[in-house]
Amino acid sequence: MFSLKTCSVDGCHHYICAGEETCYHHSRDQETILAQAQSLLAGSSDLFDLSVSEAHFSHLTLLPRRMAGNNLAWCTFTDVDFSSLAMTNCFFDFCLFERCRFNAVDVRHTVFAGSRFLSCDLSNSRFIHTNFSGIAAFTTNFSECDFYYSTFNTAFLTDSPFEDCNLKKTDFRHSLRKNISFRYSNLEEAHR
Amino acid sequence: MKIYQYFSASALCNSYLVANKETGRALLIDPGSVEVELVRLIECHHFSLEHVLLTHGHLSHWEGLGTLKKIYPVEVWASEHSRFSFPFKAVTDGEKLDLCGLPIEAIHVPGHSLDSIVWKIGGALFTGDVLHSGWVGKSGGLSEQRLLLDVIEKKLLTLDENTLIFSGHGSPSKLRIERLFNADLRPSRVRTPTP
Numbered sequence: 001m002f003s004l005k006t007c008s009v010d011g012c013h014h015y016i017c018a019g020e021e022t023c024y025h026h027s028r029d030q031e032t033i034l035a036q037a038q039s040l041l042a043g044s045s046d047l048f049d050l051s052v053s054e055a056h057f058s059h060l061t062l063l064p065r066r067m068a069g070n071n072l073a074w075c076t077f078t079d080v081d082f083s084s085l086a087m088t089n090c091f092f093d094f095c096l097f098e099r100c101r102f103n104a105v106d107v108r109h110t111v112f113a114g115s116r117f118l119s120c121d122l123s124n125s126r127f128i129h130t131n132f133s134g135i136a137a138f139t140t141n142f143s144e145c146d147f148y149y150s151t152f153n154t155a156f157l158t159d160s161p162f163e164d165c166n167l168k169k170t171d172f173r174h175s176l177r178k179n180i181s182f183r184y185s186n187l188e189e190a191h192r
Numbered sequence: 193m194k195i196y197q198y199f200s201a202s203a204l205c206n207s208y209l210v211a212n213k214e215t216g217r218a219l220l221i222d223p224g225s226v227e228v229e230l231v232r233l234i235e236c237h238h239f240s241l242e243h244v245l246l247t248h249g250h251l252s253h254w255e256g257l258g259t260l261k262k263i264y265p266v267e268v269w270a271s272e273h274s275r276f277s278f279p280f281k282a283v284t285d286g287e288k289l290d291l292c293g294l295p296i297e298a299i300h301v302p303g304h305s306l307d308s309i310v311w312k313i314g315g316a317l318f319t320g321d322v323l324h325s326g327w328v329g330k331s332g333g334l335s336e337q338r339l340l341l342d343v344i345e346k347k348l349l350t351l352d353e354n355t356l357i358f359s360g361h362g363s364p365s366k367l368r369i370e371r372l373f374n375a376d377l378r379p380s381r382v383r384t385p386t387p
Binding site (some may be wrong): 001004005088113128129134154 | 193194195196197199206213314315325329338354356361362363364365366368369372373374
């Protein structure tokens with residue numbers, strides 16, 4: 001699990017980067033921290049306890065492996081391929097995902113709440129016990145996924161299909177859905 | 193601190209294994225069911241399981257305790273308002289403990305049940321059935337629901353907004369996320385005028 005200590009700068013509530021006293025935003029050596037994070041993300045070893053907030057990542061392909069206990073809240077991801085990863089207990093809250101791919105991922109107990117998904121592909125994956133509360137998704141494909149016990153409450157979903165999904169105990173309460181297809185999905189078993 | 197979630201498909205509730213990274217001493221929150229996978233999780237990491245923290249008295253959150261105690265010599269902690277048929281150490285509201293070298297605080301949040309305790313361990317809250325991602329725990333009636341919302345507002349929503357939330361059911365969250373997106377916590381719901 002990433003360190004739950006917060007940044008030493010007064011008024012900043014972000015978590016510190018591993019081995020630092022400040023968060024990424026207040027670090028004096030942002031370039032080194034970002035380079036380390038990019039190399040860890042692009043590497044082939046299992047990735048645990050990484051903590052970088054408010055960083056920008058683009059044009060990365062993450063190799064299939066395990067990720068656990070990572071904090072990447074408030075980051076932006078453009079053209080990043082997360083496919084075939086196994087992810088547990090990771091925090092991607094309030095991120096921006098643009099043209100990212102999450103195909104055949106196995107995600108559990110992970111947080112994407114408050115994030116924006118623009119033209120992303122999450123199809124053919126498992127998102128079990130995953131928090132999508134308050135997300136905004138535009139032209140993003142959620143089809144052929146298992147969303148058991150995941151939450152989409154207060155989400156804003158537009159032009160994003162949820163076809164052939166397992167929606168048992170999935171929470172869509174207070175969500176706004178525009179042009180969403182639930183064909184072949186068990187929407188009757190979801191909370192809405 | 194290391195946190196591992198374990199979802200029991202038979203008890204349909206989340207258990208949490210919390211371990212001290214340096215010493216390997218560990219505690220378990222809400223052993224709803226003790227299955228081979230959970231024991232494997234403890235043993236694969238060579239953790240020494242010493243304590244069990246219970247969030248409240250509902251059976252689905254402690255039914256595995258009997259099995260667990262046959263395997264590990266654990267000490268059980270629960271609210272002073274709890275009534276169990278097995279021995280446990282009672283904690284009061286605001287009581288601070290040091291278990292497994294981890295700083296722990298017991299926060300009494302009645303409403304879902306009289307004996308509900310939210311365990312604060314470092315920057316993480318283990319909320320049991322009090323507060324989940326997107327919804328607040330169910331109560332027996334309107335007065336209990338109002339009490340629950342009032343206590344959540346006073347004791348939990350005043351904490352740092354980055355505090356992580358690990359609930360008895362569903363996905364993890366943060367206090368900021370619940371403040372923004374949990375419809376049950378919207379001001380109109382929390383501050384219902386007293387008739």
